[in-house]
Amino acid sequence: MICLNYCKRLLIAAICLALIQVPAAAQTDIDGIMMTKNNFCSGLMYSYSNWTNYWEGKLKRENLNLGRVTTQMIGVMGNYGITNKLNVLFSLPYVTTKASAGTLHGMEGVQDLSLYVKWMPIEMKMGNGDFTAYAIGGYSLPVTNYAADYLPLSIGLRSRNIYLRAMADYQLGRFFVTGSGTYVQRSNITIDRTAYYTTEMHLTNKVDMPDAASFNFRAGYRFGGIIAEAVLDNWTTLGGFDITRNNMPFPSNEMNATRLGVNFKYEIPAVQGLSVIGGGNYTIAGRNMGQATTANGGIFYILNFNGKKSATKPSSSKTN
């Protein structure tokens, strides 16, 4: 049986892709690990992200009237195994933003609820390793009436998003690679003002949010109760416009980012089902986004509703 019964480190709900948080990668919806049937993994995640430089269009700059922009997030997340091949996941973050310089007031509040269905229809031997493929569908929506049009200090962008993701994972011995591509369809949003200028005037409070695509590659060690991986991901907005010179950002900007990071997970042997995770990433390229450095950590616990000990045994690798 190849489904893995651990709750993988949750890559943050989006980790402030910088000027704002964009749910780029979320929790276990982006890794090659499934929860076992009737197991529920849930936990708390914390992340701390900050930047002083950002890309105004393609131009990298600082802004003395913002200083260091910090985003903190605490989120509750969960993953339930309906079957070994079908999981449902959720996350709900509380976000706080702050600028160290200038006069702008930070924001805080509950942001967007994300729901994912993760399906693993393919599981096969390939060469000496195991190949699995996944289809993942997600939906996120704001659960509070926060203001999106207050970048870079708004806590989110407010669009209701549909995520469609294809993912493949290959594990050979203790090592694995995972790749995924996601199409993100974003709904229009409503802002508090009745007109705005992008590259032309819009006499409306509705904003057409361009869709986005993201790619995520991860590779590393996965064996026993330990995962260590490197992650490269990219979020590209399919449309949108650049921040004009010395202007403020706007929700429908073309926000792109490429990030490089590492993640670790450790299952605490003394307490069955308990694991801690940690990680970090750095934005290596971007457009209309902050060059963020992010650190995150979390603690997770697996509840087994099977009552069968075998199902909650500490994780095994795919080849075990």
Added chain:
Amino acid sequence: MKKLLFFLTILIAVAVAIPLSCSKDVKGRTDDTAPLQPAKTDLDGGTWKPVLLTGPTEFAVPAPAATNTPDYIAQINEIKTWQADLTNDEKAIVKYWSAGAILRWNEILRELVAKHNLPPYQNEDGTYPAPNANNPLAYPQFPFSNPPYAARAYAYVSAAQYDALVAAWHYKKLYNRPAPYKVDATINVLIPQTDLPSYPSEDAVVVGAAVEMLKLLFPGDQDYIQQKAEEHKRARIIAGANVRSDIEAGEALGKAVAQKFVTRARSDRAGAAIGNQAQWTQLETDCIARGEKPWYSLEAPKRPPMLPIFGKVKPFLFDSLTAVSLRPGPPPLTGSDKMKQETNEIYDYVNNPTRERLRIVHFWADGAGTYTPAGHWDAIAAEDFITKNYSELRWARNMALLNMSLMDASIVCWDTKYFYFNPRPTQLDPRIKTLTGIPNFPAYISGHSTFSGAAAAILSHIVPEKAAAYNAMASEASLSRMYGGIHYRADCEVGLQVGKNIGGYAVERAKIDGAGN
């Protein structure tokens, strides 16, 4: 493998279908505005009181050719040739422009203001570059259409269009040339018909005045402006509303009248409003000499104050001495208990930002990258005027009254701001973090409040049934600056009153300009 292929096929199908299935088209509120069909032609509009013109005949418009001449018939055929093969684009421009010439050029102006309302980025040494009208495309682009600049731009364009239309109405009545579709019934008229004589074309008058004013105000955007102008004129011919000679006479008249406004604008002292280092220092020194804490810029690096000498600009509705007399008494002394109390009130607001208050702050913020408070009031007015089915002349007159009020409000407000040079709440209490950007000029009196008081006063006269709504909007706009943490109560309350006083001058003018209501 089969399973894998099947899976991939499904996935690709879904990935393609979902994005295509959802239309996200966002429409502007005036995109589908019905063609303007004036309730009355205002045929005697040539007798209305102009702003700068000495009279409607100051600029001559030659008598048009008779409608039975070969020349005229050729022009009718030009319309028919266009109409024989109409593209969707051509239909779209007819639809767009038929909503109203004053409306559309006001929207274009708002767009240009929003595009250029961006404070320049600093130089390496921490100083700031100033836009240069003679080199408008170099960074920082000219103009920086900040609130006073914008208010003045709206006023000049509106007033020039109004004066040009007063003259046009005079000649329309004088020459009484019928619209092409009244001469030749086979013309397929694409817009509502009117009994208003068509020579000179009121639309072309509006175009001519706008183009001429915008050369001065937005010299770097000429390609866009010219493109709009050509499109507008073409739309009138395509629609069968005007023949070419109606258009040419109208455009020439619009340009000639606007020249008078260009001349005034070149000498209205706005060119010196930016001031110089000596003047900036003097403002601070004078304030200290009065025993008060002077304003300083809260930007990093410190930015010179925005247009500190704008208070000296020549107003439209009254003379400069009257402008000074409209300056209110002083704000609470910076060291007083009263000021402390007002500062604490703002601290309370920013620390308890309810969502509704935040909405109000952002709704009225009209900060960098927007069409400014004056543009916001133009938008409010335009959407109400659309429902009124005014003639183009009455549209222009009402926009001119509104925008002259807003410009004069900015003059009195800026005069007051720099006379007292009063600090912002965040300067007196750095714990005050703001919910919108802090404008880079002194606090007393609030610009939003002054603009809004003036706008509400004149709009209440023009659309009396909405007086209560305009006053409620003005109060909300005023309060938004306290909720946002950037103004004290005194700035807002006094600003609103000063604005109302200024709007009163426009109301007095409106009562005697011959337009009635």
